[in-house]
Amino acid sequence: MVLGGAGFIGSHCTEELVKQGHEVVVVDNLFLGRKENLESVKDKIEFCKEDYCNKEFLEKKIREQGTEYVFHFAGFSSAPMFDGKEAEGIEKNITGFAQLSRLCADHGVKRVLYASSSSIYGDLKKQVEDAKVFPPNFYAMTKYAMEHTARLFWQEQGLESIGFRFFSVYGKNEKHKGRFANLVSQFLWALQEGNEMIIYGDGEQTRDFTYVLDIVKAMILGMKAEEEKAKANIYNVGTEKSYSLNELCNVLERETGLKGRRKYIENPLKNYVEHTKADTSKIKRELGFEAEYDLSNGVSEILSDSKKKTRRF
Numbered sequence: 001m002v003l004g005g006a007g008f009i010g011s012h013c014t015e016e017l018v019k020q021g022h023e024v025v026v027v028d029n030l031f032l033g034r035k036e037n038l039e040s041v042k043d044k045i046e047f048c049k050e051d052y053c054n055k056e057f058l059e060k061k062i063r064e065q066g067t068e069y070v071f072h073f074a075g076f077s078s079a080p081m082f083d084g085k086e087a088e089g090i091e092k093n094i095t096g097f098a099q100l101s102r103l104c105a106d107h108g109v110k111r112v113l114y115a116s117s118s119s120i121y122g123d124l125k126k127q128v129e130d131a132k133v134f135p136p137n138f139y140a141m142t143k144y145a146m147e148h149t150a151r152l153f154w155q156e157q158g159l160e161s162i163g164f165r166f167f168s169v170y171g172k173n174e175k176h177k178g179r180f181a182n183l184v185s186q187f188l189w190a191l192q193e194g195n196e197m198i199i200y201g202d203g204e205q206t207r208d209f210t211y212v213l214d215i216v217k218a219m220i221l222g223m224k225a226e227e228e229k230a231k232a233n234i235y236n237v238g239t240e241k242s243y244s245l246n247e248l249c250n251v252l253e254r255e256t257g258l259k260g261r262r263k264y265i266e267n268p269l270k271n272y273v274e275h276t277k278a279d280t281s282k283i284k285r286e287l288g289f290e291a292e293y294d295l296s297n298g299v300s301e302i303l304s305d306s307k308k309k310t311r312r313f
């Protein structure tokens, strides 16, 4: 079962699970995601337009389907979405997850693989799983609370789970996220449409940009890992290489062959994170994960995919 499977990362995960021969039910209320993201697998999955917080629906579905694994991407998926909607975001991200975990524990789901986030780290220098963290915004706080919810369901109910702290994910199928999309996508769209790439501050802030297929690969390794690795475990997923926004613009210009216009403005955001860089030694050591894509490869994948689409239509 893939919750939030019509969204950006969830749709890639669904495609890969189908490719590997799994029977997949997608639950998505289309709050932000789009069914078009599932075009390539639409005849091979069951799609349910539902809120994953609908307890009666979810319980019935898990029981009927005999769900073994739940991949969870649903809820408020970025920090700005919480602005003025803090209570709703907390309900969708934390309360919904607690309810989901209870249902999974009660109905024999083998394992829950869920999206946490690197935003939990804020501006910490060492972004490693056992660091003491102070989530810098409501979004990050909900992810932190989800991790502890998972820990308690493991300790009290024996529910297996793995949370993945994704670092800045980019790739295709992100159009629906609009201004909430990753900077790689936003700058790429600006470049292709002749608009300015808006950069906060001097552009020297850095991000560990992770290609979406590397995220999917990590989660599927988590699904297949031995039980020992699924006792409410947490893993970073990133590349261990960071790029400044200025460097990002250079890579995009090089890969597209287009010359962009950069506009530097004063940073309007509070608690802005200046630098992110994953320490991935734990996931390498325990799950054998290695990121396959660097930023240039990832961008060129997106570009070759959009060329194929243009040719087809």
Ligand SMILES: NC(=O)c1ccc[n+]([C@@H]2O[C@H](COP(=O)([O-])OP(=O)(O)OC[C@H]3O[C@@H](n4cnc5c(N)ncnc54)[C@H](O)[C@@H]3O)[C@@H](O)[C@H]2O)c1
Pocket (backbone or CB within 6 Å): 003, 004, 005, 006, 007, 008, 009, 010, 027, 028, 029, 030, 031, 032, 033, 034, 050, 051, 052, 053, 072, 073, 074, 075, 076, 077, 078, 092, 115, 116, 117, 118, 165, 166, 167, 168, 169, 170, 177, 182
């Ligand atoms: N994209 C990133 O860079 C990134 C980084 C770290 C963590 N994450 C996390 O990964 C997950 C997926 O992110 P994404 O970028 O694919 O975002 P997304 O918004 O594209 O995906 C979320 C999907 O969940 C659906 N959804 C939202 N609320 C729902 C609900 N109550 N019931 C059913 N469906 C619901 C949306 O319609 C959407 O299709 C999120 O939990 C996000 O917090 C993303």
